[in-house]
Amino acid sequence: MTPLDRPTDEQLTLRAQSGETGALGLLLARHQASMRAVALSLLGYGPDAEDALQEAALNALRRIGDVRDPVAVGAWLRAIVRNASRMRLRGTRETPGLEGLDRLLLDDQEPNHPERIVDRHAMRDWIWEAVEELPQQLRLVLMLRHFSGIASYREIAAACEVPVGTVRSRLSQARAKMALALTSTAEQAHDDASVVTEGSRQEAEATLRAWESGGLPREISELWPVESEMVGALGRPGEHVHPVPVMRRYLEDGVRQHLRHVVAGRSIAIWEMDVTHDGALHVCPPNFAWLMFRREGRVERLRVVFPQPLAQERR
Structure with missing residues (x-):
């Protein structure tokens, strides 16, 4: 009920x-x-x-x-x-x-x-x-x-x-x-949406801390099972690419991500990041978003969405 x-x-x-x-x-x-x-x-x-x-x-x-x-x-x-x-x-x-x-x-x-x-x-x-x-x-x-x-x-x-x-x-x-x-005007701001979003925020912060320390604790590694796949610009068409080594590579190259905003539902989570890259080998946009599709709490696919440089020009 x-x-x-x-x-x-x-x-x-x-x-x-x-x-x-x-x-x-x-x-x-x-x-x-x-x-x-x-x-x-x-x-x-x-x-x-x-x-x-x-x-x-x-x-x-x-x-x-x-x-x-x-x-x-x-x-x-x-x-x-x-x-x-x-x-x-x-x-x-x-x-x-x-x-x-x-x-x-x-x-x-x-x-x-x-x-x-x-x-x-x-x-x-x-x-x-x-x-x-x-x-x-x-x-x-x-x-x-x-x-x-x-x-x-x-x-x-x-x-x-x-x-x-x-x-x-x-x-x-x-x-x-x-x-x-x-x-x-939503009378129930504490609805399940806010609870899920707060849980996802904690996962995001824990993931970033874990990657910077070089290891994933069990509760975070379960979020990124071996089946997880990086798709889009950072993936490789026709190949299965796991998100963890991709993100670690950018971290090792000097790119730092800082969580700015989280919105999440039961099957989709979006982590918006600000980026710094002082001395990094790769120069990334100043911000981008992780778009994650989940099943039973685990990430199936991760797509990193970058800014649209021509967005303002189309106006």
């Missing part, structure tokens, strides 16, 4: 569809690892992936009523992230972060007034309350972008008398604050 303090995905989805914002925040917290994995896989490590995740959180807010199979809401959330990521890969940066919230009509004849649009939304009160919490500059660009006919970057820039780059920056900040406000 499911404990009362750990509702199922189906229960949370139904509660979110009835207008309970905290339930949606809890769903996002529970599935954040798999959603982040999708963004990193498609966009690499960097600001584009962060923007895609923020847009996905806000799109989920608008579209939670579209979920027809509440049991499969995790797959639905990943699909939203995938779509947001692909939009960025195609370079369609003019798509609003709330994915066309300003284009929804009550019917084909009625005008596109913000009040009518938001009134359709089960969580309209939360939306306006969250918008009102934004600083004035961020609130202005968000309202123009999503709730007015002045929606293009150039039009907003002219209206606010700022460069287009400033508009993009402010929109990014506004989306981030809105997404953070959404997840912070």
